[in-house]
Amino acid sequence: MAEEKKGFFRRLVSGLTKTRKNIVSGLDSLFGGFSRIDEEFYEELEEILIMGDLGVKATYSILDDLRQKVKENHIKEPMDCKQLLIDSIKEQMQIGETAYEFENRTSVVLVIGVNGVGKTTTIGKLAGKLRSEGKKVVIAAADTFRAAAGEQLKEWADRANAEFIGGQEGSDPAAVVYDAVAAAKARKADVMLCDTAGRLHNKKNLMEELKKINRVIEREYPDAYRETLVVLDGTTGQNALAQAKQFMEAAQITGIVLTKMDGTAKGGIAVAIQAELGIPVKYIGVGESIEDLQKFNSDDFVNALFTDDAKEDEEN
Numbered sequence: 001m002a003e004e005k006k007g008f009f010r011r012l013v014s015g016l017t018k019t020r021k022n023i024v025s026g027l028d029s030l031f032g033g034f035s036r037i038d039e040e041f042y043e044e045l046e047e048i049l050i051m052g053d054l055g056v057k058a059t060y061s062i063l064d065d066l067r068q069k070v071k072e073n074h075i076k077e078p079m080d081c082k083q084l085l086i087d088s089i090k091e092q093m094q095i096g097e098t099a100y101e102f103e104n105r106t107s108v109v110l111v112i113g114v115n116g117v118g119k120t121t122t123i124g125k126l127a128g129k130l131r132s133e134g135k136k137v138v139i140a141a142a143d144t145f146r147a148a149a150g151e152q153l154k155e156w157a158d159r160a161n162a163e164f165i166g167g168q169e170g171s172d173p174a175a176v177v178y179d180a181v182a183a184a185k186a187r188k189a190d191v192m193l194c195d196t197a198g199r200l201h202n203k204k205n206l207m208e209e210l211k212k213i214n215r216v217i218e219r220e221y222p223d224a225y226r227e228t229l230v231v232l233d234g235t236t237g238q239n240a241l242a243q244a245k246q247f248m249e250a251a252q253i254t255g256i257v258l259t260k261m262d263g264t265a266k267g268g269i270a271v272a273i274q275a276e277l278g279i280p281v282k283y284i285g286v287g288e289s290i291e292d293l294q295k296f297n298s299d300d301f302v303n304a305l306f307t308d309d310a311k312e313d314e315e316n
């Protein structure tokens with residue numbers, strides 16, 4: 001288990017290389033370049049955090065907290081406030097224990113997200129993980145808006161050996177969900193993963209569609225535990241935050257999946273999401289294989305961001 005955790009941490013550190021360089025190299029020159037903690041120091045810190053995609057709200061809270069800690073602890077040297085900054089970022093991200101209840105109960109997991117964010121891949125990876133734990137999985141392809149979405153999902157379902165229920169292009173998504181619930185009940189599935197179309201440009205339609213899907217699940221599968229995950233593309237930074245806010249208006253979101261965190265300098269968005277929206281990031285994607293979808297832990301994430309390369313190389 002310890003080995004597994006270490007392996008994951010290493011993958012996280014290497015996946016976050018660009019984000020780490022973006023944020024930490026700026027901070028290192030800030031801590032090294034200033035001889036005292038003054039207004040200019042705080043202004044530069046503010047700029048680094050904003051540019052690192054931590055979001056305006058989280059950045060201001062972190063700065064307020066840091067100012068207070070610096071005062072209380074009578075810190076004079078910029079270098080000495082690095083750990084305080086790390087602690088402040090962690091504190092901003094605290095939203096209590098993240099639950100993964102759906103793994104242990106008969107559940108329906110609705111997955112929402114706009115095209116191209118990595119929704120299909122995420123469902124495929126999740127199905128693979130659940131199957132490897134011996135769980136029975138049904139995948140409902142309720143994104144009937146695009147035929148290609150269903151085909152791609154079927155490939156993942158076949159690979160994971162999960163049951164796949166789809167519909168014709170343009171058919172009623174709620175009808176697919178109805179069929180999938182029937183299949184899940186008949187086969188005593190543990191988890192039903194449900195892909196949905198995420199047409200944000202037409203919020204009213206999206207809301208109606210999700211409501212209809214929810215009605216079917218509530219009526220046909222009242223005992224199923226419910227989870228609604230929004231998938232966001234980590235490379236889009238603040239745009240991902242805006243998308244999350246819009247989805248929050250359309251549905252009761254229980255968690256976020258942040259994908260493509262390996263190829264981006266904008267990984268600070270994970271801080272913005274938890275600090276600003278108070279919704280847990282439940283998984284992050286740091287690559288395209290199944291093991292690259294990982295449960296998110298904010299302390300590990302912040303530690304990975306502040307791990308320096310030289311030390312990592314030494315340990316390896």
Ligand SMILES: Nc1nc2c(ncn2[C@@H]2O[C@H](COP(=O)(O)OP(=O)(O)OP(=O)(O)O)[C@@H](O)[C@H]2O)c(=O)[nH]1
Nearest residue numbers: 115116117118119120121149259260285286287288
């Ligand atoms: N590097 C990297 N690529 C990812 C990750 N997650 C998904 N991708 C890639 O992102 C691309 C889009 O992923 P899809 O799963 O097809 O996205 P989608 O949201 O289902 O998109 P549509 O099917 O077009 O609606 C694919 O090439 C995936 O391999 C990740 O964590 N890291």
